[in-house]
Amino acid sequence: MSRLSELVESRERHIVTAEFPSIDGGGLDAVRSKLDPLLPYVDAINATDNPAAHAHASNVSIAIALATLGAEPILQVVCRDRNRIAQQADIMGAALFGVENICALTGDDVTAGDEPEARRVFDLDSPQLIRVARGLAEGRYLSGRPIANPPRLFIGAVENPSAPPLDYRVKRAALKSNEGARFLQLQICYYPDRLEKFITGCVAEGIDVPTALLPTVCLTKSARALTFMHDNVPGIDVPDDIRRRVASAANPAEESYQVTREIAQHALSLRGVAGLHITDFRHDGSLARLVGDLGLRP
Amino acid sequence: MRLLPIVEHAVKGRVWDCRMCGQCVLHSTGMTCPMTCPKTLRNGPCGGVREDGHCEVTPEMECVWTVAERRSRSVINPNAWEREFDHLRPPVDNRLRGTASWSNLFSGRDRQTPLGWDGATYSPDLTVESSLGEVDDIDSLDAGFHERNPLP
Structure with missing residues (x-):
């Protein structure tokens, strides 16, 4: 069993996952x-899968490398670049090397990347991919061809608590949970009220019991970084007051950190939140500081 | 029957911007064609929907699924159809593209899914690999096979 699956099962403490930086050589x-x-x-x-539609060393190769180096990988699988045959092959191939955790995503569109002329695939969508991955773990390909030695998989997905239609997002989380997602990494949300409403909705529906809800927080250094995300990352909206607060601070890097810490603290205070997913764009030890400040000790 | 897809497209293309996937699910998606989503998503909006409810890919267009979700809750939408909005729709069968979903509906072809989708399996004896394995085994070939099938 993966450590992540054990923690989701036991909930003995808050779970911490993080995004691995892209590798190009x-x-x-x-x-x-x-x-x-x-x-x-x-x-x-x-182990990210061509994030923001930019090609990098593949999700499968990074997941295997992480496992080889003693870390526990979560294999992201997006629907943008590969059809159902290749997606199943990737999950099965990574599983050969002990990769158990899978995270199913739709994926940013090709137009978000630096090769907008590429063909988009989206043969499956993310809820369908969750069911297909569950089928692999149960011993069959989507075609119905049996798998004699089914891989052990722990399947998760993502959801955006902050993107319209806001009221529908809980239902979408329920759909993914019902299909077998046991953790949901939630998109970065700079609106604490929206996150709270989403989590409250999930708790009311009982989604948080089988499925660990992991809000994402993002470590940035400047107002410029926040503006870049606001302008360029699909589904992320950074309110003006947060950008102004960081821009006008004497020490923007420190203020950025404090913004992230406050958002993280609020998220962890919500009943139904099982931990955090951290994206670190600072690479200056802030992730360790945040984990320490929040009292999260894996 | 070759006329049917043309007639269907003439009607549904005009009204719903139908893309002729051949397995129409309009009734369960608030009468909004999911194939008009640039990502052709069949099960709800992606996480890239903009703050104003517009599409990540085509900013001037309202997200297909934002529209679908709103319409599915419309008072004129039958309750049974509204409930179906939350059901998981199976992957598209790409072989049906361009065919008439009307005839696929009557024949039930549009509801056929791969066996594994609903948890079934098929006999592994039927795989190409196992068949080739058998043919490759010289002892499994009947006498005179190579005489009847000379190499070019």
């Missing part, structure tokens, strides 16, 4: 040097 040493600062502070790490 440099062999396993490059992976190791990015992993070392994260490893002591997180339970599992996302």
Whole structure:
């Protein structure tokens, strides 16, 4: 059993997952040097799948590298780049190397990346992919072809508590939970009231019991970074007052950190939240500081 | 019957911007065609919907699923159809593209899914790999096979 699945089962403490930075070369040493600062502070790490529609070393290769180097990977699988045959093959291939955690995503559109002329695939969508992955773990491909030695999989997904239609997001989380998602990494949300409403809705529907809800917080250094996210990352809206607060601060990097800490503290205070997912764009030890400040000790 | 897809497209293309996927689910999606979503998502909006409810890919267009969700709650939408909005719709069968969903509806073809979708399996004897494995085994070939099938 993966450590993540044990923690989701036991809920003995808050869970911490993090996004692994993209790798474009440099062999396993490059992976190791990015992993070392994260490893002591997180339970599992996302091997991303061409984030923001930019090509990088593949999700499967990074997941295997992380496992090889002693970390627990979460294999992100997006629907944008591969059809159902390739998605199943990737999950099965990674599982050969002990990768159990899967995170199913729709994926940013190709137009969000640097190759907007690429063909978009979206053969499956994320709720369908969750069911297909569950089928693999139960011993069959989508076609119905049996798998003699089914992989052990722990399946999760993402949801955006802050994107319209807001009232529908809880139902979408329920759909994913019902199909077998046992954790949901929630998109970065700079509106505490929206997150609270979403989590409250999930608790009312009982989603938080089988499925660990992990809001994402993002470590940035400047108002520029927040504005970039606001303008360029689909589904993320950073309110003006937060950007102004950071821009007008004497020490914007410190103020950015404090914004993130406050959002994280609020998220962890909500009943139904099982932990945090952290995206670190600072790479200056802030992730370790945040985990320490919040009293999260994997 | 070759006329049917043309007639269907003439009607549904005009009214719903139908893309002729051949497995119409309009009734369960607030009479909003999910194939007009740039990502052709069949099960609700992605996480990229903009703050104003518009599409991540086409900012001038309202998200197809924002519209679908609103319409599904309309008082003129039958309750049974509204409930179906939350059901998981199966993956598209790409072989049906361009065919008439009307005839696929009557024949039931549009509701056929891969066996594994609903938890069933098929006999592994039927795989190409196992068949080729058998043919590859020289002892399994009947006498005279190579004489009847000379190499080019």
